[in-house]
Amino acid sequence: MATRSKKKARRSRKSSPIWQAPLKRAMRYLFRGLLAVALIVLALIGLGSVLNPPTTPYMLSESRRLGGVSQEWVGLSDVTPTMARAVVAAEDANFCQHWGFDLPAIKQAIADGGNRGASTISQQTVKNVYLWHGRNYTRKALEALLTPVLEAVWSKERIVEVYLNVAEFDEGVFGVKAAARHYFGVAPDQLSDVQAARLAAILPDPKGRSASRPSDFVRKRTRSILSGAATIGKDGRSACFES
Structure with missing residues (x-):
């Protein structure tokens, strides 16, 4: 009986397709590689909660193209409070009320035919610090995966601080x-x-607008942002990033 069982086992191994072993090895290496990348990204996000990023992928590419860029870190406490309220009012008025994605804004953007953006400040911070610019489905997928992680690890105040320090305000x-x-x-x-x-x-x-030489559109938008900044200051929607 034992001999018969051994023969069946040998026949079973022989009948397995020859490509199964290499495929299993490849899948194992792929899994390990993805796990390593995930751990590295988690570590970088964790470090980013306490260490200021010295540069970003986009800043590096612009520095190579232009021969240098202008950027110097400043803490949020050393920035006029209106600045933080203004960017939140302009880019993501419900910043304090979501976990990285503003679902009502996304639904509205879809209803409008995708002609308006719905990226939150958290998503933009992930893109600016860890990813690359440009309309790319791979980047958007990574952005969607990393944004909740950023929200879980970083404080809202830290997100605004980093955003203000890495955002592009003019060429270079x-x-x-x-x-x-x-x-x-x-x-x-x-x-x-x-x-x-x-x-x-x-x-x-x-790159198409100027704060020192504002067009009529920028002047009109400025008035709207001032009103929005005052509103979120009064109704508490700025409380999560103001000490």
Whole structure:
């Protein structure tokens, strides 16, 4: 009986397709590789909650193209409070109320035929710090995976702080400190309410708009942002990033 069982086992092994073993090895290596990448990304996000990113992929590419960029880190406490409220009012008014995705804004964008953006400040921070720019489904998928992780690890205040320090405000000008000096010749804590709102107004198109030489559109958007910033300050929608 034992001999028969051994013969059946040998026949079973012989009948297995010859490609199964290499495929299993490949799948095992792929799994290990993906796990390693996931752990590295989690580690980077964890470090980003306490360490300021020295640069970003987009900043590096722009620095190579332009021969250098202007950027200097500044803590959120050293930026005029209106600046943070202005960018939130302009880009993501419900920032304090969501976990990374503004579902009502996404639904509205779909209803509008995709002609308006619905990316939250959290999504934009993930893109700016860890990914690359451009309309790409792979990048959008990674952004969707990483945004909830960022929200779970970072505080809302930290997200706004990093966003303000890595956002592009003009060609080669990154971060609110460089932007305040570039456009108005002042420190970020000396920005007036109107100046802060103008900086927020140019963020969707920093290379096509100017905060120091505002078009009629930028002036109109500035007024709208000032009103929105005052509103979220009064109704509590700025409480999560203001100490």
